[in-house]
Amino acid sequence: MLSLSIVIPVFNEDKFIKKNINSLLSNSSRDFEIIIFDNCSDDNTLNILKSFNDARLKITKQPKKVSPAKNHKDAIKKARGSHIFLAGGDDFFHHEVFDKVIPFLEKDKITFCKMELVDTKNVNKVIGNQNTEGVIKNIFEVKDFLPNFLRFINHDTLMHSFIPKNFFQNIQYYNSFCIERFWPWMCIHVFSQKERYKNYNYFPSPVLITRQYKNTEDFKENSYILDTEKILVTKSYVVKSLGSIYNSLVYFFFTKNIRHLCMLLFATRSADRESSEQGGFYSMGKKGERLKYLAPLASLLLSPVIDLARLIRLLIKSKKNNRSYS
Secondary structure, rough: OEEEEEEEOOOOOOOOOHHHHHHHOOOOOOOEEEEEOOOOOOOHHHHHHHHOOOOOOOEOOOOOOHHHHHHHHHHHHHHOOOOEEEEEOOOOOOOOOOHHHHHHHHOOOOOEOOEEEEEEOOOOEEEEEEOOOOHHHHHHHHOOOHHHHHHHOOOOHHHHEEEEEEHHHHHHHHOOOOOHHHHHHHHHHHHHHHOOOOOOEEOOOEEEEEEEEEEEEEOOOOHHHHHHHHOOOOOOHHHHHHHHHHHHHHHHHHHHOHHHHHHHHHHEEEOOOOOOEEEEOOOOOOOOOOOOOOOOOHHHHHHHHHHHHHHHHHHHHHHHHHHHHO
């Protein structure tokens, strides 16, 4: 068995994918594979991928367009490595870093690593870090990971780690049409079960380099974000609340942890927001304000009101934009 699978679901990444693959192929090790699942890109992504001639690169094109979450699930299922590292098509990696990481990996143990954030206009400019050792300690060195995570629900960057493949078992049963989106549920499934979060290593050097999208124009550069938003944001909170309730029951089915089930159904979710990101109650507040969601059961009861409020807000915003163009 290979030591590592780098799993990269892609959609319309022709601006970035060459740099990503080149950074991976800089490693001399043959003890890893690169799993690419293309979600029916309509740009030049697939042609760029096919231009590489390296047995470590394994490309699959979806026969028809699927949701971003389904594309992730299919790619994870195909991985053969004992550990999996998830990345985006617009990310890239430090030169030869996997030659150093692979000997560091241990069976059934998560290995976290630092991510560097770079400016979208200048990828040589590091503007911040995520998954630092201090952050990992704050999140994981607690009595129980789950309630801590629900207070920082946007810390789904934790999935950019070296995670044993068997920890992803049954991930396909989780629904992506939910309040939290799919990546936070992967975090909950992977890290909460059997107190796995207490057993980890930390690789001392940065591994992943990811672009920091700060404004609307930057987001337009990221096809994966646009693809996700098209599917999820347009759904009503009735659907999202039911999706979160369903996911809570799926988690309970596999863990039989009644205390965690109660947290998932009755605890509010919140997250810090960047100054450019919409915050407040259900993203209806000011930019930079802390984001807050009610627990799924409470959210389901209030979702018709929330959907109506969001619709009215959208109509007012649309009317203002129309006036500005006239």
